[in-house]
Amino acid sequence: MDKVLEEYNPWNKELNYGTDRLFNYQDIVSFLFRKEIQVITGIRRCGKTTLLRQCMRYLMDKGIPKAQILFIPCDDPQLKIKTYEDLISIIKRFKRKERLFVFLDEVQVIRYWERYLKSAYDADADMKFVISGSTASFFEKDVANYLTGRHIYHKIKTMTYKEYSHLKPDGTLMDYAEWGGFPEIIKADSVEQKKALLSNYLQTIILRDIIKRNSLRNEKAATSLLYALVSVVGGKMNMARLSRQFNLSRSTIEKYVRIGVDAFLLEEVGFFSHSRRKHVQKEYKLYPADYGFCRIINDRFEKGRAMEFAVLHVLDKPSYWSSNGFEVDFVVNNIALQVCAGDGIPSREREGLTAFKKIFGAAGIVLANQTTDSTISIEEFISDPDHYAR
Secondary structure, three states, X not given: OHHHHHHHOOOOOOOOOOOOOOOOHHHHHOOOOOOOEEEEEEOOOOOHHHHHHHHHHHHHHXXXXXXXXXXXXXXXXXXXXXXXXXXXXXXXXXXXXXXXXXXXXXXXXXXXXXXXHHHHHHOOOOEEXXXXXXXXXXXXXXXXXXXXXXXXXXXXXXXXXXXXXXXXXXXXXXXXXXXXXXHHHHHOOOHHHHHHHHHHHHHHHHHHHHHHOXXXXXXXXXXXXXXHHHOOOOEEOOHHHHHHHHOOOHHHHHHHHHHHHHOOOEEEEEEOOOOHHXXXXXXXXXXXXXXXXXXXXXXXXXHHHHHHHHHXXXXXXXXXXXXXXXXXXXXXXXXXXEEOOOXXXXXXXXXXXXXXXXXXXXXEEEEEOOOOOOOEEHHHHHHOHHHOOO
């Protein structure tokens, strides 16, 4: 077992620490010397493990001895960790008098892990925990129920365009828009490599984080539905149509969608309204976690959809709006955004913003290929979204 752990820890070797994330790294390391349990969640392969390694590097740079650092890959089958008792037995072997910094990667596979961390925290054990997981319920249920007031939460996405440009200075907006923001996809040398990696990611997420984790019996139906949903950018959830198309009950479709969102494979965008009732009753839109998935399923590049996703990827808790034939792509901080990646601006895009402003009195922005007197370029916006959406 120690030989397995040596491969993941900096005790006797130099680890690959990757590229620092512009919008996550500084926030995460700023809490490392506090008591709170740090929780890192996000879709598989988005860079959570790399961030954990960078936290270890940060500690060593601050003078923490390597012997006080323990990284445990909870889902490595060689370690055979099933319950919190298995976890305790490993930690006890490495715990000395000095504070131990414990990193638990994909901790959700361990039964009752949250109870152990709560007891260790409440007992003032001289240990700092940083943990990661690849499902939303890992936070909403397991963490929130047991670790309320004891944790700091960090949600990680695939890379934004700004981070892409930092990692690949000679890259282009079109390359990012087409293949998405998974770190290893950005670094891949060829289209063939990108396709192979993305296919592997998608299959692994559906099989391990959705089907096996939730013990789904109808594997074929779940896979077919999820592939269909991931292939569409911003599709409205029409349960009746999906029920007919896949010959599944509405409750089953809703269940599969919930699980897809839980695994961060899908992202929901709800309807904008000051009325809570209307917000809940209206159809929500679904987006893939990364446009790269959509690209490999459809085997073609749809520039308009790709740019819409690139904008969504930099927004915090966006909504969409529609009424009487008018529609707005996104609403964030009471600002309406229309994404137009084609030549020219269709009149319906400006009419949607006008209708929205009449009802809500809020500003609107057209995001287009270039910045003009009446538009902002998509590239300019996604490079610095906070400058405009505030």
